[in-house]
Amino acid sequence: NAGVMQNPRHLVRRRGQEARLRCSPMKGHSHVYWYRQLPEEGLKFMVYLQKENIIDESGMPKERFSAEFPKEGPSILRIQQVVRGDSAAYFCASSPQEGGEQFFGPGTRLTVL
Amino acid sequence: GENVEQHPSTLSVQEGDSAVIKCTYSDSASNYFPWYKQELGKRPQLIIDIRSNVGEKKDQRIAVTLNKTAKHFSLHITETQPEDSAVYFCAARKAAGNKLTFGGGTRVLVKP
DSSP: OOOOOOOSSEEEEOTTTTTEEEOOOTOOOOHHHHHHEOSSSSSEEEEEEEEEEEEEEETTTTEEEEEEEOOSSSSSEESSOOOOGGEEEEEEEEESTTOOOEEEOEEEEEOOO | OOOOOEEEEEEEEETTEEEEEEEESSTTTTTEEEEEOOOOOOOOOEEEETTOSSSSSEETTEEEETTTTTEEEEEEEOOOGGOOOOEEEEEEEEESSOOOOOOOOOOEEEEO
């Protein structure tokens, strides 16, 4: 049973470009969470999605960031007009049911030049 | 919202000794407390968790204790080994919500 998959593993963007991060949950999991980890810091919650629905986006910056989890395909975290402060590791996690254990993916390390 | 404090931020122990990491949380509605281990450049991996209806849980060399009244929980690693070296994160989650609120992490170094 493949674990949570994320791609790309490393992403380099110049300021002002767009970054698209993908997350494929574990088979049978319909709940996806995105977290951001700044260097030498803990993980900070960004958004929680179920298929086709955003359940909790209380951790998402109001501008430039968006997330989706379509009926078919992976969950996407999109960052428009990236700035240097967006450089971080972005982890997604999935769970099989609401309130279940969260399994983390390997992360996408975003570097903004 | 929930706030989780974790101490110490770094911990160096001799191989074979015990390591203890402590966390406090602010929201009394939190009822699920997992601990994650993250090796350098790797994903966080769940090592043990505890729910608010129990006070202690043990899995081989790892144990977690929870004091709901004081709103703190601790991770205990006994007979530490070099492969225990990593960053450990505590987290808390409310019954009504699903997001995990993480502590700042503890970098554990086990010296051979």
